[in-house]
Amino acid sequence: MRAIVYAIIFFSFFDLFTQLPIITPLAGSVGATPFLTGLAVGMYSLSNMIGNVASGFLTDKKGPFRLLMAGLLLTGGSLLLYHLAANAYILLIVRFIHGCTAGLIMPAAFTFIANTSENNKKGKHAAISGAFIGVAAITGPAFSGILASRTSEVTVFTVTAACMFLLGALAFIFLRTAHLSPKSSVRQTERPVRELFKTPSVVKAFSGAFFLMFSQGVLAYMLPLKVAELGSDTKTSGMLLSTFGIIAVLIFILPTNRLFDRIKPIRLLVFGMSLMGVSLLLISMGGSLSILYLFMALYGTGFAFLFPSINTLLIESTTDQNRGKAYGYFYAFFSIGVVAGSSITGMLQLTANGGFVFTGCLLLIIAILLLIVKGSIELRKNA
Known part of the structure; x- marks a missing residue:
């Protein structure tokens, strides 16, 4: 069960790191000026903050399972929107949506890990989560750079979208039995x-x-x-x-x-x-x-x-x-x-x-x- 959440953490950061080598050339290919290119790069981080904060509140209200499912499926859909980015302004809109939806995943995933970890192993589980992030940081840029050079930048986003949809299906099958919804008493102690x-x-x-x-x-x-x-x-x-x-x-x-x-x-x-x-x-x-x-x-x-x-x-x-x-x-x-x-x-x-x-x-x-x-x-x- 926890292995699925670790896989979600890996691919969430993999999604982030695969963007690094390809966003600038993608923006250039749709005619973005240097200013709009910089804005396209930063737009993801800006909207990601919005998604993170929203996810935090919703995770406490609805439970991490629902936010994980929503984040994975919506992020998969937002990654496919890059096919529609015919100019710089549409690309900015897609980047904003992508950042918002991707921001839903991490707070829910780490809350899930924390709430299901033994008290004397919370540090160890945090370290294992860090290991998956590290592997994503190593493999993500190399993967996207090689694939984009052989196909296109949009293909990278399509492959990542497929991974998100697959993780969504696996999460639905294996994590719903550990559906960590807040108890009714939670609202009284907020x-x-x-x-x-x-x-x-x-x-x-x-x-x-x-x-x-x-x-x-x-x-x-x-x-x-x-x-x-x-x-x-x-x-x-x-x-x-x-x-x-x-x-x-x-x-x-x-x-x-x-x-x-x-x-x-x-x-x-x-x-x-x-x-x-x-x-x-x-x-x-x-x-x-x-x-x-x-x-x-x-x-x-x-x-x-x-x-x-x-x-x-x-x-x-x-x-x-x-x-x-x-x-x-x-x-x-x-x-x-x-x-x-x-x-x-x-x-x-x-x-x-x-x-x-x-x-x-x-x-x-x-x-x-x-x-x-x-x-x-x-x-x-x-x-």
């Missing part, structure tokens, strides 16, 4: 959304999600520039990104994933964010491609400790009645982080090295602040 933002652990999880993806946005923007400075091409950038993904996946699936249930998540969060910050500073100083592989492996290690820790923090700080909303905002912060990372460093007109230094220092500052807050909370408890 609390305002602002209560989530008053819970320190939830705010830390949201902060971790935002800055994790902020660094990803900077990495996607600045790494190709850094590689170009060293005299190499985009193929090398892809291999470097794959290195970080492979290291993260190994930590997620090897016995190291037991650490996520043995060590407090806030400690893993601070450790992972600090490691990512240090690795970005080292990347800025890297003078050869070979040393960049080592630094990207270090970044992947930090990522591997950060992602499960923020998931575990969120799970431990929420209940079955408000976990859907929490995951809705959690993945909205994911989307905001990606956009903020690339756009802020772009607005500041930073060089590749400058972007890595800025982001590395930012992550270290946030990690220190989280450590200080953790220490002050512990002092208050002991007082």
Whole structure:
């Protein structure tokens, strides 16, 4: 049963990562200007945030199963709409619909995993989920790049749509017996959304999600520039990104994933964010491609400790009645982080090295602040 949800998580992120190499050429093929091309790229993230937040509220009201079914079937349908994108403006509409529908899936999927996980294995299950995301990050761009070069960009979306429809059928067959609908008492115990933002652990999880993806946005923007400075091409950038993904996946699936249930998540969060910050500073100083592989492996290690820790923090700080909303905002912060990372460093007109230094220092500052807050909370408890 849980394997189906892991497959849904994989293909949801696979859908995201397959878009990266093909949206720009697809926009160009329908006559989009540079401005409209940039808008088409960003439109998905914008509408995805709307879908995430809506999914969170609906998951708590209707249960994760219904949202998973709706998300899979609607996303499959929205992917087929790319066949109708005859010009840039229709493409923008399709991108908006695609982002909204795809945003319904992740909060429901992670709520399903959290609500069906044993208390002493929540960190491990979060790590396994991270492994599927890592594999999607490695395989998605390569798959779409190869298939689009041999056929067309629209074919990639059609294949992904078929996968979504198939997952929808499997989910209907195997997950409806675990139909996790909210009980009637839920409506009596509902609390305002602002209560989530008053819970320190939830705010830390949201902060971790935002800055994790902020660094990803900077990495996607600045790494190709850094590689170009060293005299190499985009193929090398892809291999470097794959290195970080492979290291993260190994930590997620090897016995190291037991650490996520043995060590407090806030400690893993601070450790992972600090490691990512240090690795970005080292990347800025890297003078050869070979040393960049080592630094990207270090970044992947930090990522591997950060992602499960923020998931575990969120799970431990929420209940079955408000976990859907929490995951809705959690993945909205994911989307905001990606956009903020690339756009802020772009607005500041930073060089590749400058972007890595800025982001590395930012992550270290946030990690220190989280450590200080953790220490002050512990002092208050002991007082």
